[in-house]
Amino acid sequence: MDQRVDNERRPDSPPGRELKPAEGGPKAGVGAGAKKRSSREIYAERRGLFTLSAIGLVVLLLLLFYWWLHAANYESTDDAFIDTRTVQISAQVAAAIVDVPVTDNQEVGAGAELVRLDDRDYIAAYDQGKASVANLNAQIAAQKAKIDQAEKQAAQAQAALTFAQQENERYQLLTKQGSTTVEQAQQYASNLLQAQANYAAAQANAISVAKQDPVLNAQLQTSDAQLEQAQTNLSRTIITAPVAGRVTQLTAAKGGWAAVGQALMMFVPRDIWITANFKETQLDHMRPGQPVDIEIDAYPGRTFKGHVDSIQAGSGTAFSLLPAQNATGNYVKIVQRVPVKIVFDNPPDILLGPGMSVVPTVKVR
Secondary structure, three states: OOOOOOOOOOOOOOOOOOOOOOOOOOOOOHHHHHHHHHHHHHHHHHHHHHHHHHHHHHHHHHHHHHHHHHHHHEEEOOOEEEEOOOEEEEOOOOEEEEEOOOOOOOEEOOOOEEEEEOOHHHHHHHHHHHHHHHHHHHHHHHHHHHHHHHHHHHHHHHHHHHHHHHHHHHHHHHHHHOOOOHHHHHHHHHHHHHHHHHHHHHHHHHHHHHHHHHHHHHHHHHHHHHHHHHHHHHHOOEEEOOOOEEEEOOOOOOOOEEOOOOEEEEEEEOOOEEEEEEEHHHOOOOOOOOEEEEEEOOOOOOEEEEEEEEEOOOOOHHHOOOOOOOOOOOOOOOOOEEEEEEEEOOOOOOOOOOOOEEEEEEEOO
16 A cells, blocks of 8 residues: 655646635635725725815805804894885865776876866855955955045145135234224134134045055955965865875775865885894994895895985884883893884885885995
8 A cells, every 4th residue: 555645746646636725715815905905995085085074174164254254244134124104195175086097006106196076166165265356456456546535635625724724814814903804804714614624524534544455455365365275275176196106005986075184095105215123232333324235025036235324313112102111110131123224225126115024234344
């Protein structure tokens, strides 16, 4: 029996047929290559994460800087709205409504007709006032002629009195000299008395006639005032727009009755602004004239330019119907809001009305 060493190859074994290792054993060179590729991937992944982290940190710092810059230089509030001084259009004279030439939400210019009232009664009153003034003017003219006549009569009576005085003096002297009779002297003395009476009557008549002139002038002034009132009432039968704006809440209708003071419609002028209620802690650096960026909720994506017009001298609650009484009860301090008026730099080309929400941002630095 042949005995061979375990690692000795049999001479009859064909060449190239060596013993194969077990299939579960390690393959030469495979483990090292796999380990090398994994390290590269890990390095690339870590480098990408570092780059993304660095970019994120820079973006975060920029956002923080922008936030700080905005917080330090700008003040904003969402407690703001479009404001204006709306006008209540009402009747100033009582009359029937004969026409309403406007409709709801119509835009009109200043002086445009809004309502026409029945003017027949007011035309009659105006004509009557004109007639009264004309009559009094005629009476005053006639009275001036009477005054001139009375003054002339008084002057004539005064001349007759002067002549009678001279005749009386002459005949009294002649009587003393014996050149004439006592009867003739008495006749001229009687003429003097009559002339005196005539002059006194002429003077009284002139005074009486002259006193009628102020009375007639006073009556003329009264008639002029009545005529002016009648003319004013006649003009009020046509109700016009006080300024350019838009008709809202129209209640007047043709054929209705308009009483004095009755509201016929509301009128919104074109002149609008923004009332922004800022916290009192936001007003430290706020001044009139500072620029404002205006965002309107009804028109998202658009920004309008404006500026601070004025700041109210007092908080909103100080002028409310029931202002706070901090001197009574338990006092709790709360941040007050102060109305700030903001106006547009240029009139916006959009439809705006009072009460619409606005977000203004004021550049305070």
